Amino acid sequence: MENKKSFIFNKLWDIYISQNPDVHKVYTLLTKEGENVTNDHIAYRTFNDPRINVDKISQAFISAGYKFVQEYHFEEKKLFAKHFEHKTDKNAPRVFISELKLEEFSDELQKIIGAEIDKILTNLLNSEDIIFAGNAWGKPSFVTYNKLREESEYAAWVYVFGFCANHFTVNINALKKYNTIQKLNSFLKEKGFMVNNAGGEVKGSPEELLEQSSIMSGKIKLEFTDGKHEVPSCFYEFAKRYTDSTGKLFSGFIAKSANKIFESTNFYKKD
Ligand code: NI
Numbered sequence: 001m002e003n004k005k006s007f008i009f010n011k012l013w014d015i016y017i018s019q020n021p022d023v024h025k026v027y028t029l030l031t032k033e034g035e036n037v038t039n040d041h042i043a044y045r046t047f048n049d050p051r052i053n054v055d056k057i058s059q060a061f062i063s064a065g066y067k068f069v070q071e072y073h074f075e076e077k078k079l080f081a082k083h084f085e086h087k088t089d090k091n092a093p094r095v096f097i098s099e100l101k102l103e104e105f106s107d108e109l110q111k112i113i114g115a116e117i118d119k120i121l122t123n124l125l126n127s128e129d130i131i132f133a134g135n136a137w138g139k140p141s142f143v144t145y146n147k148l149r150e151e152s153e154y155a156a157w158v159y160v161f162g163f164c165a166n167h168f169t170v171n172i173n174a175l176k177k178y179n180t181i182q183k184l185n186s187f188l189k190e191k192g193f194m195v196n197n198a199g200g201e202v203k204g205s206p207e208e209l210l211e212q213s214s215i216m217s218g219k220i221k222l223e224f225t226d227g228k229h230e231v232p233s234c235f236y237e238f239a240k241r242y243t244d245s246t247g248k249l250f251s252g253f254i255a256k257s258a259n260k261i262f263e264s265t266n267f268y269k270k271d
Pocket of ligand 1: 041096167169237261
């Protein structure tokens with residue numbers, strides 16, 4: 001099981017950095033500063049269709065030794081999420097998986113997404129390898145991407161990128177020089193990265209026992225059925241955790257903060 005866990009995270013990391021040059025740049029910069037970069041959590045995005053919902057995507061992690069810990073509701077973004085932790089390895093990254101509640105969207109959106117899910121091969125739907133599948137329904141259309149964005153940036157993102165780590169998260173507690181979220185954000189901005197400013201650069205507070213920030217997803221040029229277009233891909237997140245009054249390190253998530261972190265993949269115009 002230990003091997004399975006390492007295999008999963010190594011593979012997800014390789015896919016993630018190969019598709020997100022900005023993330024690799026940040027990782028390399030921190031490593032060059034002598035920092036030991038460890039991973040607080042990864043996040044997945046999906047739809048609540050029973051064929052690919054949170055329970056389905058979490059299977060691979062459950063069989064690698066993970067267990068369900070907590071659930072979260074995001075009314076405004078029409079999302080539901082669960083977080084999972086490894087049963088024995090306290091240093092293993094947490095896994096946060098969210099799903100879009102399709103029935104709360106227009107018939108048109110439901111029809112588009114339903115038709116894409118229908119295209120996924122049955123073998124893949126029945127396999128834990130679905131977590132590595134990325135876009136499992138074939139080349140997306142840019143017109144459809146933009147149509148989905150009118151209702152949900154999240155839906156548009158999943159439509160293009162599918163099943164992959166939407167982000168990894170640097171564990172600030174393990175950093176030496178950049179051991180506060182403010183120091184880390186300044187460093188990233190100095191290096192030219194765009195810090196997600198939705199709801200302020202720092203989400204959460206020491207009182208809430210969790211502070212988070214993220215860089216906006218780098219744009220990558222992708223081939224759509226209707227031409228090549230640049231769209232925001234995945235992002236890198238940063239998290240600092242605090243201990244509660246009993247001395248226990250907070251291990252959950254704050255829905256209010258995560259709500260704003262979701263916006264790191266929103267489409268944006270380049271300056
Ligand atoms: Ni996150």
